[in-house]
Amino acid sequence: MAERIVNDIRTLRFLNGEMTQGELGARIGLTRQTVAAIEQGRYSPSLESALRIARIFGKPVEEIFRWEED
Amino acid sequence: MNAAMREEDCGSSMPFQEKRAWLSLAVTIVIYGAFLANVLATPVGALTMVRFIILFTVAMTLQGVILAICISIFAARDPEAAKAPLDERDLQVSRRSATWAYGTLMAVVFLLGLGLPYYAAVGWQITLAMILAMVAADMVRHIAIIVNYRRHG
Numbered sequence: 001m002a003e004r005i006v007n008d009i010r011t012l013r014f015l016n017g018e019m020t021q022g023e024l025g026a027r028i029g030l031t032r033q034t035v036a037a038i039e040q041g042r043y044s045p046s047l048e049s050a051l052r053i054a055r056i057f058g059k060p061v062e063e064i065f066r067w068e069e070d
Numbered sequence: 071m072n073a074a075m076r077e078e079d080c081g082s083s084m085p086f087q088e089k090r091a092w093l094s095l096a097v098t099i100v101i102y103g104a105f106l107a108n109v110l111a112t113p114v115g116a117l118t119m120v121r122f123i124i125l126f127t128v129a130m131t132l133q134g135v136i137l138a139i140c141i142s143i144f145a146a147r148d149p150e151a152a153k154a155p156l157d158e159r160d161l162q163v164s165r166r167s168a169t170w171a172y173g174t175l176m177a178v179v180f181l182l183g184l185g186l187p188y189y190a191a192v193g194w195q196i197t198l199a200m201i202l203a204m205v206a207a208d209m210v211r212h213i214a215i216i217v218n219y220r221r222h223g
Contacts, residue, residue: 025157029157030157030158030159031085031151031154031157031159031160033083033084033085034085034157034158034159034160036083037159042221043159045158046158049158
């Protein structure tokens, strides 16, 4: 069975003062479109970006990104 | 509706680099299509190397001018996206696209190397074949950029 990486970034943005994709992108050096692609699971960020995202939301990477079976 | 949702609904979802690729692909097809049609419509004996070079120079100049104008318009409509440095996904797409284009160029040049000695009668035909190989590689690069942005976001 195929697996894909999903994440909770959209929810976490909402819970962190309704942060926009553009604001998150600016803080981690990504464009708004790339943040949107990550949220949709269509692009897997580099380890560095994943760690930056985790640091911004104050959570471990594995709590934000995880495998999910299709 | 919260601010995050509003931004996602209103903002352009197409990356600036993808817009550029669409534009470059369209301009390349139109300009080099017209160039090729013009060259092929001229009888082989009637087309001198000088005329060929003039036609190619006109095509190249037109392409550059049209691209510069259109990209300026895009940039004026979305200055932040135009000024933003390439991020990791942009660089990844760029590398993949260059790889596709390089493979295309190598394959076409290889085939031309096999076929040209038998089919090219005059000098400009060899030059035309090389130009078309480069145009084909450039078109593949633009297509690869579009496909990779679509597939990866």
